[in-house]
Amino acid sequence: MAAGRAVDLKTKLLTLFVVATNVLGNVSMSWGMKHQNAELGLSPLAYIRLIFSPWVLLGTMLLILWLLSRMTLLGWADLSYVLPVTAIGYVLTAILGKYFLGEEISYQGWAGTGLIVAGIILVGLTRPNTTGSEQRR
Amino acid sequence: MKWALVATVVGCTALADLLQSFEMKRHVVAVEDLRPGRLGRMLAGLARRGPLVLAVFFMAISFFAFMKLLSVADLAFAVPVTAASVVLETVLAKLVLKETVTVKRWAGACLVACGVALLAM
Numbered sequence: 001m002a003a004g005r006a007v008d009l010k011t012k013l014l015t016l017f018v019v020a021t022n023v024l025g026n027v028s029m030s031w032g033m034k035h036q037n038a039e040l041g042l043s044p045l046a047y048i049r050l051i052f053s054p055w056v057l058l059g060t061m062l063l064i065l066w067l068l069s070r071m072t073l074l075g076w077a078d079l080s081y082v083l084p085v086t087a088i089g090y091v092l093t094a095i096l097g098k099y100f101l102g103e104e105i106s107y108q109g110w111a112g113t114g115l116i117v118a119g120i121i122l123v124g125l126t127r128p129n130t131t132g133s134e135q136r137r
Numbered sequence: 138m139k140w141a142l143v144a145t146v147v148g149c150t151a152l153a154d155l156l157q158s159f160e161m162k163r164h165v166v167a168v169e170d171l172r173p174g175r176l177g178r179m180l181a182g183l184a185r186r187g188p189l190v191l192a193v194f195f196m197a198i199s200f201f202a203f204m205k206l207l208s209v210a211d212l213a214f215a216v217p218v219t220a221a222s223v224v225l226e227t228v229l230a231k232l233v234l235k236e237t238v239t240v241k242r243w244a245g246a247c248l249v250a251c252g253v254a255l256l257a258m
Contacts, residue, residue, distance in 0.1 A: 112255025119248030
């Protein structure tokens, strides 16, 4: 059972990493897009310059890490576990958006946040992997 | 047009996730491979796995369809309807991937989908 618990802890740590890279990647991207100097027209040059601006570049790298870590996580845990649990990203993005990007959260938004957190707690109570190698059918 | 785009986004996201979950469980990535020094090798290894390449292709289609959806509908419509994919994918995880979806997981998935919808509206 101790081994099973170590596997669960490893899975939970990776879940945290997946959420962190997703949220920070999105905020960094959004910050970069909002604080660009040039008006984005049809010129491809403006887009290329935008891609190489520091915040957008950081955001892109974080989102690549997100993609890789999420793929790894899908190998370690069930899809029906990963999807609800990583939805905490929506909540964190909204909260960071409020504090760093000056976006508003309505009462309805807070109600949604509550539902997401409740759902995550429910799913978080289940075992992350029901089909993995340690439990063959 | 709007609903065709929604179907494309949700369908492609579900396909991409199913493919990734299926393929990543066939050959599980070890903890040691997650060290920063081995990241390049890990990426190269993943890029050679057909189902994952296909999954990224579906993710790209889903991404561009979502962008197109945003041009014909509001964000307050687009995010909630695509949040329904959490529930759809839970159904598929049970049917296709044979995962054990308990009552707690069903309830959690439904709450999360409703929450995302509320948060976005």
